[in-house]
Every structure is written in C-alpha cells, then in structure tokens.
Amino acid sequence: MEVLIVEDDPLHRSFLQEQVSAALPECCTIYEAENGQQGETMARAHGTAHIVMDLQMNARNGIEAARTIWRERPDTRILFWSNYADEAYVRGVSRIVPNGAAYGYVLKSTSEERLKLALRSIFIENQCVIDNEVRGMQQRSFAQTSGFSDSEYEILMDIALGMTDRVISERRHLSLRSVQNRLQQIYGKLDVHQSVGSQREDSPFNLRARAVTVAMLRKLLNYGALEKAEAELQHWMRGRL
Amino acid sequence: MEVLIVEDDPLHRSFLQEQVSAALPECCTIYEAENGQQGETMARAHGTAHIVMDLQMNARNGIEAARTIWRERPDTRILFWSNYADEAYVRGVSRIVPNGAAYGYVLKSTSEERLKLALRSIFIENQCVIDNEVRGMQQRSFAQTSGFSDSEYEILMDIALGMTDRVISERRHLSLRSVQNRLQQIYGKLDVHQSVGSQREDSPFNLRARAVTVAMLRKLLNYGALEKAEAELQHWMRGRL
DNA sequence: CAAAAGCCTGCGGGTTCCCGCAAGCGCTTT
DNA sequence: AAAGCGCTTGCGGGAACCCGCAGGCTTTTG
Numbered sequence: 001m002e003v004l005i006v007e008d009d010p011l012h013r014s015f016l017q018e019q020v021s022a023a024l025p026e027c028c029t030i031y032e033a034e035n036g037q038q039g040e041t042m043a044r045a046h047g048t049a050h051i052v053m054d055l056q057m058n059a060r061n062g063i064e065a066a067r068t069i070w071r072e073r074p075d076t077r078i079l080f081w082s083n084y085a086d087e088a089y090v091r092g093v094s095r096i097v098p099n100g101a102a103y104g105y106v107l108k109s110t111s112e113e114r115l116k117l118a119l120r121s122i123f124i125e126n127q128c129v130i131d132n133e134v135r136g137m138q139q140r141s142f143a144q145t146s147g148f149s150d151s152e153y154e155i156l157m158d159i160a161l162g163m164t165d166r167v168i169s170e171r172r173h174l175s176l177r178s179v180q181n182r183l184q185q186i187y188g189k190l191d192v193h194q195s196v197g198s199q200r201e202d203s204p205f206n207l208r209a210r211a212v213t214v215a216m217l218r219k220l221l222n223y224g225a226l227e228k229a230e231a232e233l234q235h236w237m238r239g240r241l
Numbered sequence: 242m243e244v245l246i247v248e249d250d251p252l253h254r255s256f257l258q259e260q261v262s263a264a265l266p267e268c269c270t271i272y273e274a275e276n277g278q279q280g281e282t283m284a285r286a287h288g289t290a291h292i293v294m295d296l297q298m299n300a301r302n303g304i305e306a307a308r309t310i311w312r313e314r315p316d317t318r319i320l321f322w323s324n325y326a327d328e329a330y331v332r333g334v335s336r337i338v339p340n341g342a343a344y345g346y347v348l349k350s351t352s353e354e355r356l357k358l359a360l361r362s363i364f365i366e367n368q369c370v371i372d373n374e375v376r377g378m379q380q381r382s383f384a385q386t387s388g389f390s391d392s393e394y395e396i397l398m399d400i401a402l403g404m405t406d407r408v409i410s411e412r413r414h415l416s417l418r419s420v421q422n423r424l425q426q427i428y429g430k431l432d433v434h435q436s437v438g439s440q441r442e443d444s445p446f447n448l449r450a451r452a453v454t455v456a457m458l459r460k461l462l463n464y465g466a467l468e469k470a471e472a473e474l475q476h477w478m479r480g481r482l
Numbered sequence: 483c484a485a486a487a488g489c490c491t492g493c494g495g496g497t498t499c500c501c502g503c504a505a506g507c508g509c510t511t512t
Numbered sequence: 513a514a515a516g517c518g519c520t521t522g523c524g525g526g527a528a529c530c531c532g533c534a535g536g537c538t539t540t541t542g
Binding site for chain 3: 181
Binding site for chain 4: 483484485486487488489490491492493494495496497498499500501502503504505506507508509510511512
C-alpha cells in the first residue's frame with residue numbers, strides 16, 4: 001500500500017509520517033507533498049489511492065486539491081486532517097465528495113489513538129470517519145435551525161464578494177426581488193437585526209455588510225472560502241463580456 | 242532565566258521547548274501555556290520577563306495577551322512566532338508594543354538557526370528582531386503607496402463590522418460627509434472600482450462590501466482583527482445607551 | 483506673507499438597498 | 513377539489529449609500 005501525505009507544516013508532516021507507518025504496517029511507501037498543488041501532481045504521478053491531507057495550505061488549499069484528485073479518480077480515499085471544524089470547511093468538503101467514496105475528517109487536536117483508528121478505518125475498511133465535533137457541525141448545518149440552504153449560502157457568498165443585487169440576480173438567474181428575499185432570510189438567520197439595548201430603535205448596521213461579518217465570526221465563511229469564491233467570480237465575469 | 246512558551250499546537254510547543262533549551266543554556270525553567278488566557282495568568286504568576294508566543298490561538302489570541310502582559314510589565318520581552326505575516330497581525334503588534342520594549346516577530350517557516358538567533362538577540366541582547374518578510378510588509382504598510390493611515394484603517398474596520406455611515410460618524414466624532422470622504426479614499430486605495438474588461442461601464446460591486454472582501458484577500462484584515470474589533474464595538478455600544 | 487495643499491464640512495441628486503404588500507405558481511395535505 | 517404552504521415575482525416608498533461641487537480651516541512651502 002502507498003500513502004500520500006499532503007501537509008505544509010514540516011512538524012505536522014513528520015508527525016503524520018510516524019503515525020501512518022505505525023498504524024499501517026502494510027504500507028510500503030509514503031510520499032510527501034508540501035501543498036495542494038504538489039499534492040495533485042504526486043497523486044497523479046504515483047496513482048496513490050490513499051491520501052491524508054491538510055485543509056488550509058498556502059499554495060492551493062486542500063479542498064481544491066481534493067476536488068481535482070477525486071475528479072480523476074473518484075475512488076481515492078482521503079483523510080482530511082484539519083485544525084478547524086469551520087462550517088465553511090465542512091460544507092466545502094461535503095460538497096465535493098463523490099458519492100460512495102470513503103473519506104474522513106478528523107481534527108488535529110484528537111488523540112493519536114483516534115487518528116490511527118481513523119487511518120485504518122478509511123484505508124483498510126473503506127469506511128467513513130467523521131470526528132464528533134465535525135459531525136455535530138454538519139448536522140446543525142443541514143438542519144433547519146439557523147441552517148443555510150445551498151442557495152442561501154450561494155447568495156451569502158455573493159454579497160461577501162461585494163456583488164450588487166442586480167448582478168447577483170443575473171448570475172444566479174433570479175429576479176431582483178428574489179435575491180432580496182433570500183437576503184431577508186439570511187439576515188433573519190444570522191440575527192443581524194439585533195440592537196443591543198432593550199431600545200427598539202432599529203439596528204445601527206448596514207445589514208449587508210453586517211451579515212458578512214457575522215458569518216465570518218460564526219465560521220460560516222472563512223478566508224479559504226472567500227478566496228475560492230473570488231476565483232470563481234473572476235472566471236464568471238470574464239465569461240460574460 | 243525563565244522562559245514562558247505560549248502556543249496552542251502541542252507539536253509546535255514541544256519543538257519550541259527544544260529550541261529554547263538548546264539556544265539558551267542559561268535558561269533554567271521553561272513554563273508552557275496552551276493559549277493566551279493561560280499565558281497571561283502564568284506570566285503574572287511567575288513574573289516571567291521572557292516570552293515566546295504564537296499569534297492566533299483559540300481561546301485568546303496572542304496580540305490581546307501581549308497587550309495585557311505589556312500593560313502590567315512594559316519591559317517584558319516577547320518573541321512572536323507566527324505562521325503568517327498578515328498586515329493585520331503586523332499592524333496589530335506594532336500598535337501595542339510599548340516604546341523602547343524589545344520584541345521579535347519571526348515566521349514559523351524560518352530556519353532553526355534564525356529562530357535560535359532571534360531568541361538570543363531578544364532575550365540576551367535586548368534587541369528587536371523582525372523577519373525580513375515581516376519588515377517588508379511593515380514598510381509597505383506605512384509608506385504612501387496603497388498604505389493606510391490609522392484613521393483610514395479605523396474606518397475600514399468599522400465598515401467591516403457593518404456599521405452605518407451615521408453611526409461611524411458618531412463613534413469617530415466626525416461629520417457624516419467626512420466619513421464618506423474617508424471611504425472614498427479607501428475605495429481608491431483598494432482599487433475597488435475595477436471593472437474587469439476594458440469596458441468603462443461602472444463596477445458591478447457594492448463598494449462598501451467589496452472593500453471589506455478585498456481587504457481580507459490582501460490580508461489587511463483577518464479573522465483575529467475582526468474578532469477584536471467586534472469585541473470593542475460591543476463594548477462601545479453598551480457605553481452609549 | 484501669500485500660495486498651495488490638506489482635512490473637515492454642508493448640499494444635492496442619482497443609485498442601491500431594505501422591505502411591506504400582494505398576486506401567481508407548484509406541491510402537499512385532508 | 514379545496515385549502516395550505518413555500519417559492520418567485522412585481523410595485524412602491526423610505527432609508528442609506530456614492531460622490532461631485534464648493535466653501536472654511538489649518539499646515540506647509542517657497
């Protein structure tokens with residue numbers, strides 16, 4: 001068996017190296033990559049079917065890398081090993097996992113035991129392993145309570161990018177009013193109308209800008225998600241003269 | 242000599258531990274803390290004058306912790322050891338360093354040699370050590386080219402938080418129009434008016450929201466800065482019935 | 483000292499946003 | 513079949529934003 005490690009922090013990389021060889025005696029070769037870019041290349045070159053990968057790397061983040069890897073070989077087994085359980089990450093991952101594929105999502109803060117167990121479960125047993133905290137997030141996310149539908153999430157990204165209602169309606173093929181309706185729902189779910197005191201004078205906020213900040217503070221959005229969305233936006237804008 | 246290490250990642254923490262004891266044979270005791278909160282407490286308890294600390298930690302970030310530590314003992318020597326050279330961090334640090342205090346800012350990606358050298362320079366020689374990349378950022382930041390004055394930066398934070406022009410004017414003691422003038426300058430410096438093609442039809446962006454995103458993408462703002470600003474805002478809002 | 487440059491301010495109007503009201507459509511429930 | 517729910521759309525108005533124009537104030541410069 002061959003395993004590919006994709007992780008930009010050298011300390012974490014060598015730690016992973018140890019853990020993998022300890023947990024998987026049947027593993028004969030371990031490749032290492034320092035970022036997503038390099039990870040894609042090596043996965044392609046060696047055809048490795050077992051990958052453990054960090055999200056959040058400099059050159060190209062884990063989600064992007066995983067997407068292209070899975071596009072080429074949907075049966076690749078990937079264990080995401082991340083510092084955070086931001087909703088933005090969880091959502092990003094579950095959006096790209098091919099159906100039926102085995103994958104895992106464990107936090108860097110979990111014990112070595114759990115990490116090793118996850119390695120074996122995914123790579124040998126072909127079973128999904130999602131850390132409890134992540135799982136909790138996931139369910140809250142897809143539940144109704146303050147959960148965002150995909151279309152709402154899309155629009156949230158759009159206003160985060162600074163797009164106009166009109167342009168959003170154009171991009172998402174909706175009427176202007178529908179976009180604004182979605183925004184109402186978003187404002188509601190983010191509870192952006194708060195005015196701190198018991199005073200009922202309306203909120204001192206620009207709801208549109210406020211929504212983005214609140215979303216960031218709640219880890220619904222993060223830098224990686226923004227970056228990705230921005231790239232897509234640029235692409236779209238070139239497309240429409 | 243006593244040294245306090247404040248770092249939430251256990252791998253990095255033990256790495257630092259090794260490096261410190263290797264670089265500073267005169268160091269007799271090494272304390273460790275897992276986050277800013279704990280770091281403050283231990284610094285106070287042991288009265289350690291030598292600290293090496295991560296920025297970006299869960300419970301309480303490094304900048305906040307450093308601020309309260311320096312407030313109590315301005316002669317404390319602190320080496321910031323961070324993953325990133327975001328302008329938001331650099332600005333945050335240089336805003337709180339007491340004048341005359343020795344401090345350092347080195348990236349986690351630098352070599353062990355440089356790290357050891359920095360440790361000795363700051364703790365023994367009482368000299369400031371700033372990584373080149375960070376230094377570069379710092380100068381670009383305070384130069385005129387696309388550099389932000391402190392007052393502009395303040396307003397940028399305010400719109401990032403989602404405040405209304407009117408409320409900003411109230412908070413910063415300016416007229417409405419002055420706030421909007423500042424915004425004009427900010428929009429200019431962030432080059433937010435771009436319309437991708439050579440077409441001169443005006444930008445498809447809500448400038449206010451767009452400015453925030455561009456600032457984030459340029460690392461002018463980041464999560465930590467937002468979080469801190471939000472806390473200050475909440476405080477201010479309670480103050481003004 | 484006068485001119486220039488910079489910041490703060492008011493005014494006004496064009497645009498965009500925020501959102502209540504209401505009507506139309508498809509789907510489920512009873 | 514009728515009623516109910518959710519999603520979409522149009523209309524309209526009040527508020528907030530973006531910004532050119534222009535006058536006052538302070539600081540800098542020749």
